Amino acid sequence: MTTTTHSVAATIEATRRAGTGALVGYLPVGFPDLATSVDAAVALVESGVDVLELGLPYSDPVMDGLVIQKATQTALEAGFRIRDVFTAVEAIRSRVDAPVLVMTYWNPVMQYGADRFADALMNAGGAGLITPDITPDSAADWLATSERTGLDRVFLAAPSSTDARIVTTVAASRGFVYAVSTMGITGARHDVDAAARTLVSRLRAAESENVCVGIGISTADQVAEVLAYADGAIVGSALVTALAEHGVSGLARTAAALAQGRSR
Amino acid sequence: MTILGELPGPFFGEYGGRFMPESLITAIDELAAAYDLAKSDPAFHAELRELERTYSGRPSIITEVPRFAQHAGGARIILKREDLNHTGSHKINNVLGQALLTRRIGKTRVIAETGAGQHGVATATAAALFGFECTVYMGEVDTKRQALNVARMRLLGAEVVSVTTGSRTLKDAINEAYREWVTSVETTNYIFGTAAGPHPFPAMVRDFQKIIGEEARAQVMELTGRLPDAVVACVGGGSNAIGIFTAFLDDPGVKLFGYEAAGDGIDTDRHAAAIERGRPGILHGARSYLLQDEDGQTVESHSISAGLDYPGVGPEHAYLSDIGRATYLPTSDTEAMEALRLLSMTEGIIPAIESAHALSGALKLGRELGPDAVILVNLSGRGDKDVQTAGDWFGLFDEGAVQA
Structure with missing residues (x-):
């Protein structure tokens, strides 16, 4: 297996050189069940997704809209456990060579133990964490653990972030900075906010190497629009909907269609 | 210090x-x-x-409740009447x-x-x-x-x-x-x-609620010539409790008691006793005691009282518990409802079910502390909103209604 350290940045760099930009695809682990969620993630990569973002189901997902809430609730009701994430990452990495980030609210990591969680993720071949409900100024444990392990740490930046906070977020992030496209939670939207473009240029001014834009992106046109100014486009709810309604093959079609947005 | x-x-x-x-x-x-x-x-x-x-009606009064107190080992029980505020609670x-x-x-x-x-x-x-x-x-x-x-x-x-x-x-x-x-x-x-x-x-x-304790401290001093031995409140998130505790935090002789909702009982899985049965975790932006499973998934709480039906608790209460300045104890649905009926029938005051948890705590505490004790209870809200629940609980509606 190839080394996972900093593979996210390397992958994004490769897509930049190729002139396509990166497509980041989100799916929750354990939805609709563990085995299918692994197959679904593999299908994403085989359909053109460059970086995987695997969601860890959590009881109180305050940054997620209804589509993702319903999927993660289903996973929890089916008995999802934290250790299933490591099983899934390992299984996915044995089948495809895309970097895998885990998107998780902080309490499950804290309860598992940040060090123990990081070690297990490393052993499974994971690349790092996206942490939507903690910020660098409240993440001392995670900063220390990620320094020790070399795992990527993706923090979020929002249109409402102050200049000073943008600087801190860029400095603390590794892999990429997750630019929240709009003031809102996850879910498809007709228009990806103009605020996203402004936020990306502010992050660039703060010397962020890699900026990926997420929230509200659900079509190939939107992927193309975002990749005109950002390094990556993150799609979540649209993929979860495709998987819920049409299974893995339907998901693969949706992902392939979204991937068309990269080459424009 | x-x-x-x-x-x-x-x-x-x-x-x-x-x-x-x-x-x-x-x-x-x-x-x-x-x-x-x-x-x-x-x-x-x-x-x-x-x-x-001119609007909410402060200061709220205190009321001593001797007929209720007969059921609490004869201790003096004094209620801080936040139920009388405009809108009916603290x-x-x-x-x-x-x-x-x-x-x-x-x-x-x-x-x-x-x-x-x-x-x-x-x-x-x-x-x-x-x-x-x-x-x-x-x-x-x-x-x-x-x-x-x-x-x-x-x-x-x-x-x-x-x-x-x-x-x-x-x-x-x-x-x-x-x-x-x-x-x-x-x-x-x-x-x-x-x-x-x-x-x-x-x-x-806390700062906006601490007026409860500031007023009550002076009122109890005026009525009894001394500080209370114990201050009692119910605890969900904990705003009425911290509101009445704060003025007494630096009075070492005053014991502070918070009563968490024990629902069907703390040894069942249907309760809301975050301090008693939870462990530290992060929910809703703060680190505090939290009812959660091994994986950090929040566990659903249960209480007959909607206002106490919360799996977490305010962080200052977690701290006061750890340093031993305040004591947090569970009290069940049944105990709270009995206290609700007792205050209604002995004093003509129908408390909110939330506040009835504090009253039930005061009944137990009074029997422990004895007749010389002065106990201040935060009556954080009135029970008008709970008449339906109480009616169902005690069978007070037409078919087979219970007359006192």
Whole structure:
């Protein structure tokens, strides 16, 4: 297996050189069940997704809209456990060579133990964490653990972030900075906010190497629009909907269609 | 030495903090900064005092309840009558403060979460008074068991959103309010109802509620010539409890007791005793005791009282418990309902089910402390909203109604 350290940045760099930009695809682990969620993630990569973002189901997902809430609730009701994430990452990495980030609210990591969680993720071949409900100024444990392990740490930046906070977020992030496209939670939207473009240029001014834009992106046109100014486009709810309604093959079609947005 | 009554946050020992999505940080930090300015501005306090005097009805009185106290080992029991405030509970104290702050920061819309509906009603009331738009998030389970308060909020001009995700109670109402706040934060202030959540809420809500204890301390001294032996309150998130505790925190002779909802019993899986049965974790922006499973998934709480039906607790209570300054004990649905009926029948005061948990605690405590003890109880709300629940519990409605 190839080394996972900093593979996210390397992958994004490769897509930049190729002139396509990166497509980041989100799916929750354990939805609709563990085995299918692994197959679904593999299908994403085989359909053109460059970086995987695997969601860890959590009881109180305050940054997620209804589509993702319903999927993660289903996973929890089916008995999802934290250790299933490591099983899934390992299984996915044995089948495809895309970097895998885990998107998780902080309490499950804290309860598992940040060090123990990081070690297990490393052993499974994971690349790092996206942490939507903690910020660098409240993440001392995670900063220390990620320094020790070399795992990527993706923090979020929002249109409402102050200049000073943008600087801190860029400095603390590794892999990429997750630019929240709009003031809102996850879910498809007709228009990806103009605020996203402004936020990306502010992050660039703060010397962020890699900026990926997420929230509200659900079509190939939107992927193309975002990749005109950002390094990556993150799609979540649209993929979860495709998987819920049409299974893995339907998901693969949706992902392939979204991937068309990269080459424009 | 640290003055316990003035802990500024964001941390209370290892508890508290500000663990929030970046999208909300700017708004929360602005609120914290605005509150810091307001706190030291005499004009702000003057305005708040005037509203309390002419609108919410402060100072609230104290009432000694000797007939009730006969069932508590003969100890002297004194109630702080927050039930007599406008809107019927202590919640208005905090809401008026935060409404003034909302106007200061130039926002014109407020949102709130509510469990029993008391905080929602108070927020809808203040919104009407200040001319704010208002949306209140309430779990679907709670909209059913507190239907009267839903109608009250709508009558006051507020929109009530019934939350159908998760456990459909207070916890999920807060989640939904956060989700909405992310989208509307430019125009909207979140009036948080309890002394929990991210900084500045625990310290700010405490500061707006501490008038309860400040008044009561002086009133009890005047009535009895001394400080009480014990101060008792119910604890859900913990705003009425911290409100009455704070003035006594630096009186070492005064014991402080918080009663958590034990629901069907703390040895069942249906209770809301976060300090008794939880362990530290992060929920809704703060580190505190939390009912959670091994994986850190929040466990659903249960209580007959919608206002106490919350799996977490404010961080200052977690700290006061750890350092031994306050003692937190469980009291069950059955015990609380018995205390509710006892106060109603012995004193002609129908308490809120939340406050009945404190009364039930006082009954037990009085028997322990004996007839020389003076016990101050925060009667945080009135029971009008709970008549349906009490009627069902005791079988008071027509078919087979029980007459005293």
